[in-house]
Amino acid sequence: MAYKLGDVILSRETIARRVKEIADEIAKDYDRDKPLVIVGILTGAAFFLTDLVREMPEDLDVRVDFMSVASYGDGTESSGVVRIFHDLKSSIEGKNVIVVEDIVDSGLTLAHLTELLKGRNPASLKVCVLLDKYERRKTEVKVDYCGFRIPDKFVVGYGLDYASKWRHLKDIKYVVEE
Numbered sequence: 001m002a003y004k005l006g007d008v009i010l011s012r013e014t015i016a017r018r019v020k021e022i023a024d025e026i027a028k029d030y031d032r033d034k035p036l037v038i039v040g041i042l043t044g045a046a047f048f049l050t051d052l053v054r055e056m057p058e059d060l061d062v063r064v065d066f067m068s069v070a071s072y073g074d075g076t077e078s079s080g081v082v083r084i085f086h087d088l089k090s091s092i093e094g095k096n097v098i099v100v101e102d103i104v105d106s107g108l109t110l111a112h113l114t115e116l117l118k119g120r121n122p123a124s125l126k127v128c129v130l131l132d133k134y135e136r137r138k139t140e141v142k143v144d145y146c147g148f149r150i151p152d153k154f155v156v157g158y159g160l161d162y163a164s165k166w167r168h169l170k171d172i173k174y175v176v177e178e
C-alpha cells in the first residue's frame with residue numbers, strides 16, 4: 001500500500017510556542033549550579049531536542065548527549081526490549097537527567113530505557129516527550145514534560161519518519177493511504 005502526506009496536525013508555529021513553554025518549565029524546575037544532561041533518543045528526537053535546548057536560559061548548565069536504540073518488535077509494535085546501537089558519551093552518575101523522546105506510544109521503549117538509565121545512578125531522571133499517543137499505552141511511563149497529546153494516528157515530520165522519509169518536514173502531518 002502506498003502512503004502520502006495528509007493534513008497538518010501541528011504547525012511549525014504551534015510546535016515552536018509549545019517548545020518554548022516546555023523549556024521555560026524545565027528552566028524553573030532545575031538548580032543553576034548542577035549540570036542538567038539532556039539525553040536525546042536518535043534519530044527522531046534530535047529535531048525536538050535541538051530546538052528545546054536553544055530555548056533554555058544561558059545560566060542553566062545544559063549538557064547534551066545522545067543514544068541510539070531500537071526496540072525489537074514485529075515491525076509495527078515495539079516489544080520494549082531495547083538494543084543500544086550508540087551509547088551515551090559521558091557518565092550520568094550523580095547528574096540530573098532528562099530523556100527526550102519524539103513520541104511515546106505503547107510506552108514500552110521508554111519504560112525499558114528509563115529502567116536501564118536508572119541503573120546508572122543519576123541524581124534524578126525525568127522524561128520529556130513531544131507527542132503522547134496516550135490511548136495506546138501498554139505500560140505505565142511517567143511523562144514529566146509533554147508537548148501534545150495526540151490521537152492514535154500515524155504522524156510524520158519534525159523528526160518523525162515513515163520508512164526513513166519525511167523527518168525533515170517543519171510541520172507534523174498525518175500520513176494517509178494513497
Ligand code: 5GP
Nearest residue numbers: 078104105106107108109153154155160161
Ligand atoms: P513505543 O512507545 O510503542 O515503545 O514506541 C515509540 C516509538 O514508536 C517512537 O519512538 C516512534 O519511533 C514510533 N512511533 C509511534 N507512533 C508513531 C507515529 O505516529 N509516527 C512515527 N513516525 N513514529 C511513531
